Amino acid sequence: MTVTQTTAGAAAVPPPHPRRWAGLAVLSASLLLVVMDMTVLNVALPEISADLRPDSVGLLWMVDVYALVVSGLLVTVANLGDRWGRKRMLLTGFAIFGLASAGVLLVDSTGQVIALRALLGVGGAMIMPSTLSMIRNLFTDPRERATALGVWATMAALGGALGPILGGALLERFSWHSAFLVNVPVMIVAIIAGLVLLPESRNPKPGRWDALGTALSVVGMVTLVYAIKHFGKDGFDDTGALVAAAVAVVTLGWFVRRCLRRRDPILEIRLFRRPAFSAGVLAALTVSIAMAATMLLMAQWMQLVQGYSPLETGLRLLPEAVGAAIASPLAPALAARIGARLVLAGGLAVTGVGYLVIFFWPEPLTYLAVAVSLGLVGVGLGSLAIASAVIMAGAPPEKSGSAAAIEETSYELGGALGVAVLGSVAAAVYRSDLSTEELAAEGVSGPPAHAVRESLGGAMDVAREAGAAGAELAARAQTAFTESLQWAGLAGGALLIATATAVWLMTPRDLDVSSGHD
Incomplete structure (x- = not known):
């Protein structure tokens, strides 16, 4: 069986595009920016809230609307790109993203920020699957495609790590509007470079x-x-x-x-009949579940327990990016030497071990433990380069939009599931250490007790209002939050180890993404 289905008498593989590596630079840079922007805005949300004073519903929609729009449009825009032209879809996404970012100059209310975030979601939904499907069509040689997807995976990891650094640096010098405006010049450059360097591709028989x-x-x-x-x-x-x-x-x-x-469906569900394709999607989904919750908890732990600024927190999250930057480009070559199955499952296992470090590290939990954890997670993320190669190679060129939509949807669903499931585990542990009865015995009841049990940020606010008497409450809440982070690490690590086993069993023994055969 072959990863790229072939039949006797099939057309020869088209020659590689002469500007494919320059095109990859454009695609990777655009992905880097979109991923950075998501994390930059997360850093900026407290500043936005302090300025606009949204109610709880408004704040919730500011946080959630981007993911809702992206997840809702991924399948549609990927299919439209296959029909209309993937380059057109990508450049349109650049334009919408840039215009929405410039629109921040006109924003002065919560509703307008929500609308702006929704418009950014439209642009992001156009950009992210288009980058993957264009790589599938730019790189016809499986070995080169695997390398290109390793670079793509590296950019995704770097974007997630560099976003908080950029956001922290901007917010220390400028208003929260800068988190949006930084996108505008980059998108202008991306549109010009895309027009010059990227070829157009589409499904010749879209139905x-x-x-x-x-x-x-x-x-x-x-x-x-x-x-x-x-x-x-x-x-x-x-x-x-x-x-x-x-x-x-x-x-x-x-x-x-x-x-x-x-x-000729809008989404080629039949791709899941291929075990290797399903294994790649499962790997992407599970890693996203673990990372969404634990990275959010780590960032809060660094700021509210360790006392680091947003910029210092961003810098201390860099070990993950360093590990990913080393492992992701090397993953395809390593897979060619020892087998894609071992790299894919092994990378998941290494990522799982990284999260388990947080739980099993001797007390007290220190930044050294978190740095070791982040480094191992980054190295393990190299497996996602192989997951992307398996997913994209498992679809014929005319169906690359479907494969890209499935992969990106797995990331979106994984992010939502991670915060919901592992976040709930962490919340349950945190609240169990701060029971209502114990707080009442210390003189904290009613709305203040609810705020303490709702979040560490709320607990720190209550402690500050209590003055000197709040020091013990703050320490208790910080200890409870640290324990919640450790248990989330255990849950995430166990999930990844279990997934590594499942992926090992699902993936064909002789899978070779560099040659196109499994």
């Missing part, structure tokens, strides 16, 4: 547009991500989340059935 399938995918994905987020925040008795989950089950079930019955 009829499936309007019903499009509607089902948008409604299903938005309601699914909404339900996951609100189950994690409000529990399983939240009525809105239950309704959203029911809608998601019905619409996505209908969507999958429709895709399986159509000859």
Whole structure:
């Protein structure tokens, strides 16, 4: 069996594009910026909240709307890119992202920030799958494609690490508007470079547009991500989340059935029949689940327990980026030498061990333990380069949009699941160490007790208002939060070790992404 399906008499593989490496530079730089922007805005949200004073609902929508829009549009824009032209879709995404970022100059209310974040989500949904599908079509040689996807994975990891550094540096000198405006000149350069360097590609036989399938995918994905987020925040008795989950089950079930019955579906679900493809998607999903929650908790731990500034926190998160920058480009060559199966499963296992370090490190937990953990996680992320190679190689060029949409959707779902599931584990541990009865015995009850148990930030605010008497409360809350981080590390590590085992069993023994055969 081959990773790229071939038949006797099939057309020869087209020659490589002469400007493919320059094109990769454009695609990688655009991905770097989009990933950085997501983390920059997370750093900027406290400043935005302090300036605009949103209510709890407004703040929730400022945080959630980007992910809801991206997850809802990924399948649609990937399919549109296959039809309309992947280069056109990418450049349109650049333009929307840049215009939305410039629009911050006109923003002066919570509703306008929410609208701006939604528009950024539209641009991001156009950019992210387009970069992957264009790499699939630019690099016809499987060995070169694996290397290119290693670079792509490196940029994704670097973006996640550099975003907090850039955000911290900007916020120390400028207002929160700078977190948006920094995108504008970069997008202008990206549009010009893309026009010059990137070739156009599309599905030569796209078939009829499936309007019903499009509607089902948008409604299903938005309601699914909404339900996951609100189950994690409000529990399983939240009525809105239950309704959203029911809608998601019905619409996505209908969507999958429709895709399986159509000859040319909007999303090629049949790709999951390939064990290697499914293993790659599972790897991407699980890593995203673990990272979404633990990285958020680590950033809070560094700022609220260790006392680092946002910029110092960003710098102290760099070991992960360094590990990923070393491992991701080397992963394809290593896979060619020892086997893609071992690199894919082994990378997941190393990432899992990285998270387990946080739990098993001798007390007290120090930054040294976190740095070791981050370094191992970064090295393990090299497996995602192989996961991307397996996913993209498993689809024919005309279906590269479907493969890209599936991979990007796995990251979006993983992020939502990570915060909801592992975040709930951490919250449960944190609250168990700060019971209502114990707080009442110390004179903290009512709304202040609720704030203490809701978050470490709330606990620190209550402690500051209590003056000298709040020092013990602050210390208790910090200890409880540290323990919650450790247990989240245990849960994330165990999940990754289990996934590594599953991926090892699912992946063909002779999988070779550098030659195109499994």
